[in-house]
Amino acid sequence: MINFNTVVETMNRVPWGDLRGVLNEPCDDIPIELTALLAQNPQTRREAYWRIDNRLIVQRGLYQGAAFAAPFIVQLIRVCPHEIRQEIYELLFQLANGTSAITNTILINRVVEPFPYIIPTLNGYNISLQVSCRFEIACTLDCFLSDLADTSSSSRWQALDIIGCFPEFLGMMPLSNIAQSDTDTENRNRIYLTIDRMKHPK
Known part of the structure; x- marks a missing residue:
């Protein structure tokens, strides 16, 4: 079972120092910032969110x-309590709606154990960098659907926002x-x- x-x-296992963010800065501090998203202190989580956002998006x-961080941000949703998912969902929303030139591509190998990552x-x-980010998030739509279906979840509407970013999968989701x-x-x-908006995307 996957845990924190x-x-x-x-x-x-990812060579973060070889990856680049804004202003060509290395991403070697990204793992530390990602783990801080699960901190009990709300301010710590918020500060980590902004450091990641300002580096990757x-x-x-x-x-x-961003593409290499996406699979791990997705997994954090699976292992953290509902009440501290806000910043993680916000990052996923930014990644799902991020843009990149079609010529901006990355060379990757995909690893499947203990969970899929690149x-x-x-x-x-x-x-494509943009396609890679969306693909990693789309692979976890089942998690977002589960969150939405849980009426006691404090993050269900953020889950719905993510789901709404993927109208191409509407027919496969029991919304x-x-x-x-x-x-x-x-x-x-x-x-x-949301269903109506997904049927008629702008």
Whole structure:
């Protein structure tokens, strides 16, 4: 079973010092900042969020390290309590909506154990930075759907925001069933509104 220690140990297998963020700065401090997202102190989590955001995503622009951080940010959702997921969800939303030139690609190898993540390589698969970020998040839509379906979850609406970023997968997600099972009319309407927006993306 994947737990916090597994995520941290796996994160340390990535050569973060070889990856670059804003102003071509190395990403060697990203693992420390990612683990701080699970701190009990809200201020610590918020400060970590901004340090990651300012290194990997600036004004929706994605930088190389973002793609390699995405799989671990996704896993943090799986191992942390609902009440401290806010900053993690905000980062995922930024990554899902980030932009990058189509010519901005990365060379990767994909590792599947103990969970899927990517490492940089000189002879791997060439993929768009933007596509890579979205792919890593889309692979965990089941987690966001579970969060949305849990009416006691304090992060269910942030989960819905992430789900709404992927209209291409609408037909594969039981959003209508989740809406119908919610006894609160306002909540149901909120989910139905997202479904409608996904059917008619701008």
